[in-house]
Amino acid sequence: MRTAILTIATVAAVSAAAGSGFIVGRPQHQATEVPRISLVTAAAAQAMDAPIYYQDPDDKPSYSLTPRKTPDGRDYKAVPAGADVSFDEASAPEAMPPAPMDRKIKYYRNPMGLPDTSPTPKKDSMGMNYIPVYEGEDSDDGSVKLSPGKIQRTGVKSEPAAQRVIRTLIRAPGTIQLDERRISVISMRAESWVQKVADVTTGTRVAKGQPLMEIYSPSVASASAEYIATITSKTTGGDGPFGRGSRQRLMNLDVPDAAIVAMEKNRTVPIAIEWSAPRDGIVLERNAVEGMRAQPGDVLFRVADTSVVWAMADVAERDLGVLAVGQAVIVKARGFPNREFAGKIDVIYPQVNRETRTARVRIELSNPDGALLPDMYVDASINTGAPEPVLTIPESAVLDTGTKQAVFVDKGEGRFEPREVKIGRRGDGYVEVRDGLKEGEPVVVSANFLIDAESNLKAALKGFSDAGAHQ
Known part of the structure; x- marks a missing residue:
């Protein structure tokens, strides 16, 4: 009797776990038969293959917990619990993977990356196992x-x-300007008349000492006669204080040195004095006209030396901290795209334009052939990197x-x-x-x-x- 009770209890427990539907109270000899136990195992296996969700028949990322059809009438395919439903890199078995003996599980996280954790093993709504997070994987260093x-x-x-070596370039647009220190103006210091003008026009390149015009001035003529009389006098002598004072008067009237030397050599007073170019350069302005009357201070010629020019570049305010006087600069003119002009920063102007938030930087450039012209657009590249x-x-x-x-x-x-x-x-x-x-x-x-x-x-x-x- 005791054996029969144990057999019936065993069959009932297995039947309940497998969902087979066996009824307690059948004959005892049927419960102890081996074929009955094998039928229970098959039923349990069949239960394991029951669908847990349904997926689109074309394997699209569309799922349903209940049977469903596509818009064209096809059934969603059933996905059993034993199928590979892992969305991670490698397929995981349905059974919860055993934890390593030498590692401790801190918690379990959602397999789909949702902000959901559990202190115990768990499955999500689709039947996927929560992923264990071990102490080594969840280190405090934030890795x-x-x-x-x-x-x-x-x-x-x-x-x-x-x-x-970091090569940091700051690029800034700019224009070419003349070197203020290389511009000369020819004007009279006394009332004068232009007797003759040389074949020189605006834009003509002239050399230092080249004749530009002849001037007659009553003040210059009077001073010249006084100087000649002084240096030819036998009583005063040309080297005395009076002679030096007469020569200084000519110099104060801006008479060229070549004209004074010619007076000393010829011992004659010239009617007109020849004025020459004070430097090599280009004639920027010509106002002298033959026969005109020139008042003191009138600009008759303006000559500029263009062998050295300035590039005035506008540098953004944020880049001013890395600029320094003497830094190398490469300038490219838009009129000469295949040519580079080397220069260096000469001055960083101490003012920022409030509208453009830029500061002006003056770059000194060598221009021996005169290719760079005033007001020409250029692009400057300033190398601020350290070697x-x-x-x-x-x-x-x-x-x-x-x-x-x-x-x-x-x-x-x-x-x-x-x-x-x-x-x-x-x-x-x-x-x-x-x-x-x-x-x-x-x-x-x-x-x-x-x-x-x-x-x-x-x-x-x-x-x-x-x-x-x-x-």
Whole structure:
């Protein structure tokens, strides 16, 4: 009797677990038969193959917990519990994977990445197992761990920090201006008349000492006669105080030295004095006309030396901190696109334009052939880089929040550590790292925004798990 009761209890328990529908109270000899036990096992296996959800027949990402049809009348296909329904890189078995003996599970996270955690094993609404998070994987350093498949699909690439010379260029537009120190004006210091003008016009290139015009001035003629009388007098002598005073009077009237020397040599008073070019250059202005009367101060000629010119460049306010007098500059004229003119910063003007937020920088350029003309448009490239190499990483590796900058350091085996860095100069696609990295440490240079998103998700999950632990 005791044996019969145990047999009936066993059959009833197995039947309830498999959902087979056996009724307690059948004859005892039927419950002890081996074929009855095999039928229960088959029923349990059939229950395991029951559909847990339904999927689009074309494998589209459309699912349903109940039977459903497509718009064209086809049935959704049933997905049993034993099928591979994992959305991760590798298929996971239905049974909960055993935890390693030497590692402790902290919590279980949602397999679809939702901000939902559980302190115990659990399944989501689609029957997927929650993923265990071990203590080693959820380290307090904030590192992120990705599977090899995800790293390959997202295109994560790393590059070590290395010493490089950063070549930082500041580009600024500008115009060519004449050197103020190389412009000469020819004007009379006394009332004069223009007797003759040389074959010189505006734009003509002249050499120093080349005749420009002949001038008759009563004041100059009087001073010349006095000087000649002084140097030919036998009583005073030309080297006495009176003779030196007469010569100084001619110099005060701006009589050219060549004309004074000719007077001393010929001992005659010239009717007209020849005025010559004071320097090599180009005639910028000609106002002298034969027979005209020139009043003191009237500009008759203006000559400029163009062998050295200025480039006046407008530099943005944000770039002023890296500029210094003497820095090398390369200037390209729009009229000569295949030619470069080398120069250096001569003056940084101490004023910022309030409308354009730019400051003017004066660049001194050599112009021996006169190719650069006044008011010509140019583009200046100012090299602000230092010749010494510095620790650098690609610009794409930096995640800038506006208040701080960070990078992801590749620790190997799919683990990436976020680290705050202090950056410096930029140039040629690289950025200087002043603090936070060591030479040779690899940083993520591609798809780092995806790792950042994974890091934010991990922080959210950790916050949920900590909140659940305190409840």
